[in-house]
Amino acid sequence: MNYKSEVMSTGTVTTPVKTKAPGEGLFSAKNRKLIYDPLNDNNPITVQVLGICSALAVTVKMKPSIVMAISVVVVCAFSNLIISIIRNSIPNRIRIIVQLTVVAGMVIIVDQFLKAFVFDVSKQLSVFVGLIITNCIIMGRLEAYAMSNKPWPSFLDGIGNGLGYGLILIIVSIVRELFGSGELMGTRIIPESVYKMGYFNNSLVIMPPMALIVVGVIIWIQRSRNRKLIESK
Amino acid sequence: MHKDSNKATFLFSSGMVVVIAIMLSVTAITLAPYQAKNIRIEKMRNILTSVSIDAKFKDAEKLFEKYIIKQVVLNNKGEEVSGSTKAFDIDLKKEMDKAKTRNQDKQLFPLFVCSKEGKSLFIIPVRGKGLWGPIWGYIALEGDMNTVYGVSFGHKSETPGLGAEIETEKFQNEFTGKKIFDESGKFVSVKVIKGGTDPSNPYGVDAVSGATVTSDGVTEMLERTLGNYIPYFKKAKQ
Numbered sequence: 001m002n003y004k005s006e007v008m009s010t011g012t013v014t015t016p017v018k019t020k021a022p023g024e025g026l027f028s029a030k031n032r033k034l035i036y037d038p039l040n041d042n043n044p045i046t047v048q049v050l051g052i053c054s055a056l057a058v059t060v061k062m063k064p065s066i067v068m069a070i071s072v073v074v075v076c077a078f079s080n081l082i083i084s085i086i087r088n089s090i091p092n093r094i095r096i097i098v099q100l101t102v103v104a105g106m107v108i109i110v111d112q113f114l115k116a117f118v119f120d121v122s123k124q125l126s127v128f129v130g131l132i133i134t135n136c137i138i139m140g141r142l143e144a145y146a147m148s149n150k151p152w153p154s155f156l157d158g159i160g161n162g163l164g165y166g167l168i169l170i171i172v173s174i175v176r177e178l179f180g181s182g183e184l185m186g187t188r189i190i191p192e193s194v195y196k197m198g199y200f201n202n203s204l205v206i207m208p209p210m211a212l213i214v215v216g217v218i219i220w221i222q223r224s225r226n227r228k229l230i231e232s233k
Numbered sequence: 234m235h236k237d238s239n240k241a242t243f244l245f246s247s248g249m250v251v252v253i254a255i256m257l258s259v260t261a262i263t264l265a266p267y268q269a270k271n272i273r274i275e276k277m278r279n280i281l282t283s284v285s286i287d288a289k290f291k292d293a294e295k296l297f298e299k300y301i302i303k304q305v306v307l308n309n310k311g312e313e314v315s316g317s318t319k320a321f322d323i324d325l326k327k328e329m330d331k332a333k334t335r336n337q338d339k340q341l342f343p344l345f346v347c348s349k350e351g352k353s354l355f356i357i358p359v360r361g362k363g364l365w366g367p368i369w370g371y372i373a374l375e376g377d378m379n380t381v382y383g384v385s386f387g388h389k390s391e392t393p394g395l396g397a398e399i400e401t402e403k404f405q406n407e408f409t410g411k412k413i414f415d416e417s418g419k420f421v422s423v424k425v426i427k428g429g430t431d432p433s434n435p436y437g438v439d440a441v442s443g444a445t446v447t448s449d450g451v452t453e454m455l456e457r458t459l460g461n462y463i464p465y466f467k468k469a470k471q
Contacts, residue, residue: 088236093242094246098245105253108257109260112264112268115264115271
């Protein structure tokens with residue numbers, strides 16, 4: 001089946017963006033930008049406001065957040081890569097189904113690995129690993145990037161967006177675990193003597209609404225420092 | 234053949250499904266032994282939790298060897314069955330299905346004997362239905378085979394904040410000290426009572442508010458499963 005030479009038919013929502021000119025290096029400035037852009041200027045959580053749901057749910061402790069971040073990086077990078085490789089042969093009418101199947105397959109594989117090697121964390125994350133499928137970041141990147149770009153830049157774009165998501169997740173979880181349980185990675189950070197002086201763990205921090213407030217504060221700090229994000233009136 | 238033709242669409246989706254299916258099967262088969270080991274360890278931890286031993290993932294196997302001194306398999310007349318099946322390997326779901334198909338006389342009931350701080354405790358695995366899926370647990374009885382020493386419950390998919398509360402220590406601690414036989418020696422089990430009960434009531438605990446079906450499930454699970462062990466208790470007490 002050789003339809004690679006054929007032009008993509010109508011109905012695509014995305015506008016093709018050319019990123020890699022022939023002869024460009026693997027880590028050229030453009031490709032590096034794919035990794036670090038989502039960390040700050042185009043962060044999926046704080047700028048695009050995607051994937052908030054799981055960011056609220058899994059950030060009570062640092063360890064599950066890190067595992068979740070790694071899982072999303074893996075799923076996002078590899079589904080981007082796979083979709084980008086087969087992008088020219090995906091029939092347009094069923095492209096969302098194809099994307100969904102690839103993402104679902106990746107998520108199940110990741111879930112199986114977690115169950116085999118980090119069973120206790122996998123139990124804590126429970127349903128949220130499965131829900132990576134519905135994480136808007138992943139489908140968003142597939143539609144907006146992988147469907148119209150070459151495999152290598154798509155792979156980097158997946159890693160970048162996964163990391164951008166993971167970065168926020170880990171920052172939120174540090175705040176929540178430190179003030180909610182006085183621990184980091186399960187090790188006591190706030191010494192016993194402070195508790196004796198009348199300090200209490202803030203149980204509000206453990207509740208999901210507090211994660212939203214922390215994300216809000218991060219957005220506020222980021223916008224006040226990053227000139228590019230300030231909208232012109 | 235145009236890639237958007239019906240034929241191409243059909244071929245593409247069939248091919249994709251086959252490829253993904255192969256990938257998933259390979260992963261599942263390769264990782265199955267590791268997962269099975271984790272599930273065994275988790276089961277040991279749950280059994281130990283019912284007798285208030287907090288086992289970490291790493292040392293659960295050692296602690297299980299140390300505290301669980303005997304595993305017994307019983308038939309429905311309360312007699313010990315000496316066979317090749319170990320109590321630990323009995324699948325409660327299969328045993329429950331035997332009751333449905335009127336094979337009660339073939340049912341096997343596992344029982345674990347634990348020795349902790351010089352006391353013998355009897356640990357009974359229980360299994361029943363919650364609102365969304367199965368619930369299960371372990372109930373530990375003291376040497377008199379009447380007083381509850383502790384319980385641990387688990388569930389597959391009960392509602393977080395409602396039915397899932399049966400997994401919390403707060404709910405499980407309520408069971409400690411309750412009795413399953415009344416003063417005249419009649420089996421009454423421990424009931425989960427909707428609307429609350431006096432903490433001094435020896436045969437009931439407070440239900441989780443809003444989780445009626447799960448609470449009833451726990452009551453039913455305890456009554457039915459413990460009921461299976463009555464012949465054994467009666468023999469052992471004589």
